[in-house]
Amino acid sequence: MSTATRTGQVPAGPGLAPGVLEKAKAKRDRRTYLALLAPAVLGLFVSFVLPLIYMIRMSFNEGGPDGVVEEGFTLQHYIDPLTDPFFWQVTLDTFRMGVVVGVLCVVVSYPVAMFLARSTSKYKGLLTAAAIAPLLTSAVVRTYGWMVILGDNGLVNSSLKGMGLITEPLKLTNNMTGVTIGLVEIFMPYAILAMISGFGRLSPQLEEAASSLGASKFKVFLRVTLPLTLPGVLTAFLMVFVLSISTFITPRLLGGGAVQVLATEIYDQTTGLLNWPFAAALSVILLVLFGVIVGVYQRLTRKIGA
Amino acid sequence: MSETSLSAPRIFTPRRKTGTIIFNVVVFLLYLFLLAPLLIVVVISFASNQYLSFPPEGFTLDWYAKLPAQETFMSGLRISLIVAAAVTVVVLLLGVPAALALERYQFKGKGAIQSFFLSPLLIPSIVLALGLVLLFGPLKLNNTYAGIIIGHVAVTFPFVVRTTLMSLATTDTSCEEAARILGGDSWTVFRRVTLPLIRPGVIAGGVIAFIVSFDEAVISLFVAESGLPTLPVQVLRYVENSADAAVAALSVLLILFSMAVVAIVERVMGLRKAL
Numbered sequence: 001m002s003t004a005t006r007t008g009q010v011p012a013g014p015g016l017a018p019g020v021l022e023k024a025k026a027k028r029d030r031r032t033y034l035a036l037l038a039p040a041v042l043g044l045f046v047s048f049v050l051p052l053i054y055m056i057r058m059s060f061n062e063g064g065p066d067g068v069v070e071e072g073f074t075l076q077h078y079i080d081p082l083t084d085p086f087f088w089q090v091t092l093d094t095f096r097m098g099v100v101v102g103v104l105c106v107v108v109s110y111p112v113a114m115f116l117a118r119s120t121s122k123y124k125g126l127l128t129a130a131a132i133a134p135l136l137t138s139a140v141v142r143t144y145g146w147m148v149i150l151g152d153n154g155l156v157n158s159s160l161k162g163m164g165l166i167t168e169p170l171k172l173t174n175n176m177t178g179v180t181i182g183l184v185e186i187f188m189p190y191a192i193l194a195m196i197s198g199f200g201r202l203s204p205q206l207e208e209a210a211s212s213l214g215a216s217k218f219k220v221f222l223r224v225t226l227p228l229t230l231p232g233v234l235t236a237f238l239m240v241f242v243l244s245i246s247t248f249i250t251p252r253l254l255g256g257g258a259v260q261v262l263a264t265e266i267y268d269q270t271t272g273l274l275n276w277p278f279a280a281a282l283s284v285i286l287l288v289l290f291g292v293i294v295g296v297y298q299r300l301t302r303k304i305g306a
Numbered sequence: 307m308s309e310t311s312l313s314a315p316r317i318f319t320p321r322r323k324t325g326t327i328i329f330n331v332v333v334f335l336l337y338l339f340l341l342a343p344l345l346i347v348v349v350i351s352f353a354s355n356q357y358l359s360f361p362p363e364g365f366t367l368d369w370y371a372k373l374p375a376q377e378t379f380m381s382g383l384r385i386s387l388i389v390a391a392a393v394t395v396v397v398l399l400l401g402v403p404a405a406l407a408l409e410r411y412q413f414k415g416k417g418a419i420q421s422f423f424l425s426p427l428l429i430p431s432i433v434l435a436l437g438l439v440l441l442f443g444p445l446k447l448n449n450t451y452a453g454i455i456i457g458h459v460a461v462t463f464p465f466v467v468r469t470t471l472m473s474l475a476t477t478d479t480s481c482e483e484a485a486r487i488l489g490g491d492s493w494t495v496f497r498r499v500t501l502p503l504i505r506p507g508v509i510a511g512g513v514i515a516f517i518v519s520f521d522e523a524v525i526s527l528f529v530a531e532s533g534l535p536t537l538p539v540q541v542l543r544y545v546e547n548s549a550d551a552a553v554a555a556l557s558v559l560l561i562l563f564s565m566a567v568v569a570i571v572e573r574v575m576g577l578r579k580a581l
Binding site: 029030032033035036037039040041043044046047048050051052053054055058108109111112115125128129130131132133134135136137138139140141142143144145146147148149151153154155158159162182185188189193196217245246247248249252253263266267270271276279280283286287290294 | 325329330332333336337339340341342343344345346347350357358359360361396399400401403404406407408410411413419422423425426428429430431432433434436437438439440441456457459460463467492514517518521523524527528531538541542545546553554557560561564565567568571572576577578581
């Protein structure tokens with residue numbers, strides 16, 4: 001390891017053939033980056049690729065509840081969930097939950113993202129951090145917070161009862177209503193993040209131009225602001241959709257067993273029934289659904305980015 | 307939708323002002339909604355009501371005082387801290403060199419490798435969790451520290467790669483060049499020049515990895531519910547059975563912990579960039 005080889009990028013010193021240094025450097029570089037990459041590739045292979053391969057293989061095995069698994073090849077575990085009305089309903093419910101949460105989440109996140117993208121306040125950094133900080137707090141804790149707010153003796157029901165508006169508590173937990181409210185809030189930071197990036201390209205001059213030409217504020221919003229921010233809105237929607245259909249903690253806790261979506265079903269089939277091949281097949285179905293949407297999403301973001 | 311109300315014809319300046327006020331009120335209410343579950347947990351953690359109800363009857367620190375006696379929470383905390391610390395070390399050792407290779411060297415298939423490195427973010431954790439359980443069964447890794455740590459490495463790795471890449475991209479390579487010309491070997495150049503330059507990215511990636519692992523519930527639930535229940539798993543179990551205030555004090559501590567992480571990341575590189 002002389003200093004000469006290391007100065008390969010500066011003009012070669014006298015007395016050395018020009019190609020030699022570059023070749024030596026290329027070889028050395030190759031060894032270095034392979035050594036740098038190898039542990040990571042190996043680590044991800046073990047913790048990420050191998051489990052997925054195992055799961056896909058398992059989904060084709062014969063077997064049933066109580067941990068009975070026989071090596072083999074069958075499509076039964078794919079046919080069942082797609083033909084059984086119960087699982088068909090679960091898949092549909094999952095899909096519908098994703099759409100509803102996605103739409104609501106985008107609607108409530110839009111004004112916040114707009115506010116942050118336009119803000120010139122000196123507290124902008126702090127306000128942005130406050131909007132996305134919940135992302136780094138535990139999903140269990142935030143779901144618990146919603147149970148406290150929405151429960152039968154929770155904040156909402158106690159307040160309404162105190163005001164004499166209701167006598168019986170509203171059913172806001174252990175059903176899809178509670179899960180939806182919780183998920184909308186939990187995924188808001190993601191939607192806000194996605195939209196702020198999308199709104200960066202919106203120039204205020206365009207809006208000023210429109211309004212100085214006599215457009216009402218509503219019209220400016222409808223004809224200028226909204227179309228220009230639509231790409232950000234769409235990416236935010238897709239992101240929240242994929243996150244919602246695969247989330248487990250919130251449907252489990254706020255759904256209280258009454259809300260059945262693919263994720264809770266995978267858990268029940270695994271820990272409750274020990275039906276490994278079937279749980280694996282449900283996971284593959286979820287993964288495919290997920291993959292298709294992510295593919296669309298990435299294609300869209302690439303298009304928008306270009 | 308607050309903008310709708312602005313279309314009512316009025317004199318120009320006041321209309322603009324009311325519009326802004328309405329918009330700001332809407333944004334304030336949405337912030338309240340966004341932070342509601344965290345705020346409510348703080349409120350009831352100090353409420354003296356024996357059972358969960360509103361309004362709070364009085365102020366007490368009892369819930370906090372009782373925490374150390376909750377054996378399940380304490381053992382969960384111990385397990386979670388060990389796991390998160392180990393995951394952070396492992397993922398930094400894997401991620402920082404990988405980011406360095408991606409940023410400082412030219413090679414074929416670079417884009418593919420980068421996508422591969424970030425892809426664990428695109429997999430539902432419940433799917434990965436099931437895969438891990440199936441893989442770990444024959445390997446006897448379920449209900450072991452190694453099992454949980456391996457599972458968490460996948461989901462934290464992309465954060466470290468991303469923050470480190472971002473730091474690397476914004477640093478000037480001329481210092482490294484200079485150090486090399488002055489005779490520093492690769493390791494010395496990395497340790498004395500590159501590492502100090504990319505410290506913000508490494509720190510941000512490290513603390514994010516720590517908190518993501520510390521808060522991760524799904525993989526831990528699948529891989530080690532019976533044998534090594536982490537703190538989120540214990541909280542999950544507890545909340546499943548009762549939503550009383552006993553877990554609120556603990557939640558507040560967890561929120562404070564997350565806030566500390568947020569503050570660090572915001573300070574070293576900006577939260578928005580890092581996530």
